[in-house]
Amino acid sequence: MRDGYLVTGIDNFTRGVRANLSEALSNPRFTLIEANVADEAETRRAFTAAHEREAIAGVWHMAANSDIGAGIADPRIDLRDTFLTTFQTLLVMRELKIPRLAFASSSAIYGPNAAVIHETIGPAFPISNYGAMKLASEGLISAALESFLERAWIFRFPNVIGSRATHGVIYDLLHKLRKSPAVLEVLGDGSQQKPYLHVSELIEAMIFIVHRSPDRLNFYNIGAEDEGATVRFIAAAVIAAASPGASIQYTGSNKGWVGDVPWYRYSTDKLRALGWRPSFSSAQAVERAVREIHEETCRP
Numbered sequence: 001m002r003d004g005y006l007v008t009g010i011d012n013f014t015r016g017v018r019a020n021l022s023e024a025l026s027n028p029r030f031t032l033i034e035a036n037v038a039d040e041a042e043t044r045r046a047f048t049a050a051h052e053r054e055a056i057a058g059v060w061h062m063a064a065n066s067d068i069g070a071g072i073a074d075p076r077i078d079l080r081d082t083f084l085t086t087f088q089t090l091l092v093m094r095e096l097k098i099p100r101l102a103f104a105s106s107s108a109i110y111g112p113n114a115a116v117i118h119e120t121i122g123p124a125f126p127i128s129n130y131g132a133m134k135l136a137s138e139g140l141i142s143a144a145l146e147s148f149l150e151r152a153w154i155f156r157f158p159n160v161i162g163s164r165a166t167h168g169v170i171y172d173l174l175h176k177l178r179k180s181p182a183v184l185e186v187l188g189d190g191s192q193q194k195p196y197l198h199v200s201e202l203i204e205a206m207i208f209i210v211h212r213s214p215d216r217l218n219f220y221n222i223g224a225e226d227e228g229a230t231v232r233f234i235a236a237a238v239i240a241a242a243s244p245g246a247s248i249q250y251t252g253s254n255k256g257w258v259g260d261v262p263w264y265r266y267s268t269d270k271l272r273a274l275g276w277r278p279s280f281s282s283a284q285a286v287e288r289a290v291r292e293i294h295e296e297t298c299r300p
Contacts, residue, residue, distance in 0.1 A: 001029045005057075008050035012036040014081075015066070015166045037063050038084040040091065047092045058100035060206075061089050064134070067167050068108065068260070071129040082133035090144050099150035101141060102210055106157050107221070107266060109135040117266035119156070119219055127261065142217065151216050155206050158223035158266075161289035162199035163296065169231065170289050173238040174297050181243045189250050190232035192262040195223040198285040201278045208276045220274075221266045228265060229282040237287055241294045 108131030
């Protein structure tokens with residue numbers, strides 16, 4: 001909107017909170033439509049309404065089930081919310097001749113890998129339904145480029161953290177401490193180590209890529225330029241912020257849950273060559289996110 005665009009947001013509010021959009025809703029350049037983009041009819045209704053306002057130049061497809069554990073417990077969740085949201089979006093984009101798509105993918109597509117992961121590494125063998133449906137969605141987008149899309153951007157997210165969280169390790173640990181201030185249960189043995197990126201930097205990187213990446217199909221790892229932060233470090237940061245003196249009780253192996261990739265590090269060389277680098281390390285992103293989420297969870 002700052003760049004002069006008319007923006008339509010579409011959300012089914014299974015996790016989103018309307019109050020988070022208060023600033024946008026006060027702007028005449030923004031319209032909000034409540035719809036489920038896993039449903040063909042609802043997607044068509046929402047997109048047609050936006051298209052009639054002004055021809056849609058591009059779609060930012062961020063809709064998915066972002067709770068990997070929920071998709072492991074019930075595979076239908078990721079089929080519906082992670083894959084069908086992509087299928088229906090592309091279907092209606094084709095009908096309305098919308099030429100460009102920016103898509104939130106995930107490091108989960110790669111699965112466990114002992115090497116530093118580059119964008120072209122393969123074959124990809126995800127170990128969660130979420131990762132599998134993100135990988136399938138990338139395949140749909142690639143096929144759509146052959147038939148009707150003019151350009152596409154695929155962003156492979158790391159572990160994204162920060163304000164307005166609805167789940168994730170920091171959010172979960174803070175809520176556990178609220179229920180049990182003396183002992184913090186941590187899934188796994190604390191050695192899990194992954195790159196973390198603050199949500200503000202993720203948004204900055206995505207916009208940068210769309211403006212700067214010149215190819216028809218653009219795909220980038222986005223993340224911190226380090227080996228990541230351990231769950232042990234995160235637990236200590238959470239305790240320091242919310243319940244100093246609490247002890248930690250680990251539950252066992254280096255996997256926190258089925259589908260958890262306990263360690264990965266992927267290359268952001270391609271994004272750095274394009275000209276973007278994060279300002280925060282994984283540890284700094286964690287510390288900032290802990291402060292933000294702790295403040296939000298403590299609000300009455």
